[in-house]
Amino acid sequence: MKIHPSELYFYHNAAQPIDKQTRAYAHSIARFINEIDVVSHKITATQWNQILILLGLRAKDLLNRAHPDYQRLIAGKNWDHESWLNILVKYPYLIKSPIALFRRKAILCRTPSDILKLN
Incomplete structure (x- = not known):
């Protein structure tokens, strides 16, 4: 995945507030998003x-474990990478x-202001 240094990549669910x-x-931190x-x-x-890899996290760390689909389909099973x-x-x-990627750094934005840590 090529990442342009002046572009912020913003992975999100548009339906979530x-x-x-x-x-x-x-x-406020990047001109090109x-x-x-x-x-x-x-x-x-x-x-x-x-x-x-950029986040330094596991896939499991990204998921909402309280979601009913997680509980029904994923929880309690052993999964490999x-x-x-x-x-x-x-x-x-x-x-x-x-998730935001900017200048080869990445962050999982648990709060909206977390993205400012990439600046």
């Missing part, structure tokens, strides 16, 4: 893996917070 607020903050709605734009397992990547591909709406 916190994601909309975080997007507003993103405009590449918005990727993870629900409508398919992200591949390879792309998810690269994002996870590739299976977790496939879960991200198949159920991207389970991601709990937007």
